Amino acid sequence: MQLHPTSTASSLPPDDPQRAATHNEVHARPSARIRLPALIIDVAVLHDGVTREMACTHLRGLPGWADLPQDQLNDNFLRLRNPGFSLKWERHNEFSRYTVVQPLPTHAMLDAVEPELMASLAVPESWLQQIPGRTVSAIQLVMLHAPLDNAPALMRQAMVWLGARTVVASLMGSNSLHSAAGSGPSADAQGYQHPAGHSWALTRFQIQSDGFERMLVITPEGTSQTRAGRIAGRLLDVEIYRLMALRGLPLAKALGPMLTQAENELVSITSRLEQKSESDQELLDTLVSLAARIERATAENTYRFAASEAYYTLVGQRLSELRERAIPGTQMIGEFLQRRLSPAMATVQATARRLDSLSVRVARASDLLRTRVDIATEAQNQQLLAKLNRGQEMQLHLQGTVEGLSIAAISYYVISLLLYGAKALKAAGLPLNPELAAGALVPVVLWAVWRTTQKIHTKWMNKP
Secondary structure (H helix, E strand, C coil): CCCCHHHCCCCCCCCCCCHHHHHHHHHCCCCCCCCCCEEEEEEEEECCCCCHHHHHHHHCCCCCCCCCCHHHHCCCEEEEEECCEEEEEEECCCEEEEEEEEECCCCCCCCCCHHHCHHHCCCCHHHHHCCCCEEEEEEEEEEEECCCCCHHHHHHHHHHHHCCCCCEEEEECCCCCCCCCCCCCEECCCCCEECCCCEEEEEEEEECCCCCEEEEEEECCCCCHHHHHHHHHHHHHHHHHHHHHCCHHHHHHHHHHHHHHHHHHHHHHHHHHHHCCCCHHHHHHHHHHHHHHHHHHHHHHHHHHHHHHHHHHHHHHHHHHHCEECCCCCECHHHHHHHHHHHHHHHHHHHHHHHHHHHHHHHHHHHHHHHHHHHHHHHHHHHHHHHHHHHHHHHHHHHHHHHHHHHHHHHHHHHHHHHHHHHHHHHCCCCCCHHHHHHHHHHHHHHHHHHHHHHHHHHHHHCC
């Protein structure tokens, strides 16, 4: 049941603004209910530059939906039902999906349905061609009823329908047993042993001349519509998420030469840094250029690599939900995909780690260079301080010399003044020898001038 903001009980605190949205996310994309036999057309397109308005305009081209309201596309999910088919539209972060489900004639059998596929499409083929975006995945999935007890004959018919001598196939289902005895694998009339399961899924993973991949699901009579919907959803999810995961592979391959060159440059820079064969400024310029290239590559590809990892995780989840069993003589879908998808994803993951590692190593080299520059700067500062200390010492010596000369000069002028005063007193009639008096006052004057100078010096030194 979906939670609506108006349904909150009055006995509860006020709802968080995100409560309804987060609660209803579990119902955002409900599984379809598919009545068999059915034909499912699933087209996934990259919608970069495609707005919801453009998607809505295209959906209005379907019969009976010319007045489709724009606001119905705001939840990124829409299901339209027309006589003879239903259409599901989904908008994801990078792509949009258009899934058309239409019934096949009730008498449709494995050996007769192939010619009726595109000729009996419920939506115009031109409408499919005009879907806004760039095609990532296009799948024709046919789901039929057929007994699973005669596996060799069933496999022969499926291979003819798929037009191949070899197919990838899985028996899907839980450990519930279908044998008459109620335990162990069941056996057909020819003694062919097959494990318990509820359906077969077969494909070639190849694009046909019409641009579609083909998948075939065979289930026994009595398969529920909800189970059919879950089977179809998981199989289609596996393919679209596989293709979206692989979008990181071309970028990883393209980055390889650049990363190799950058690693070689980093080795050269660290070698020159160790040998001190170049100036710090030259090394810094080279290192900054290399760091800028690495950061640009990181900014351009981090999202793609992270998205590929997320899609790869979803592929694994959907495959595990299929609960595959092997059909003797064929390779399982999950095994086929993992043998081919795992190396590609390992390349993407290794490139992402290599890019991160290179960025870290460039940062470490920058730290080393910065440390060397700091040490050199510290040495220069120490030399400058030593020069300043020597200059201050010389200034102190000069200051002491100047102070001594100043004391002598001031004392000379003071004694001269006293001499003139003594002469004046002698001229006034006092019995005084001016030269003798001035000579006697020389020590007193020198001490007084020195003492006064020291007091002034102490006062200025203690002044804040």
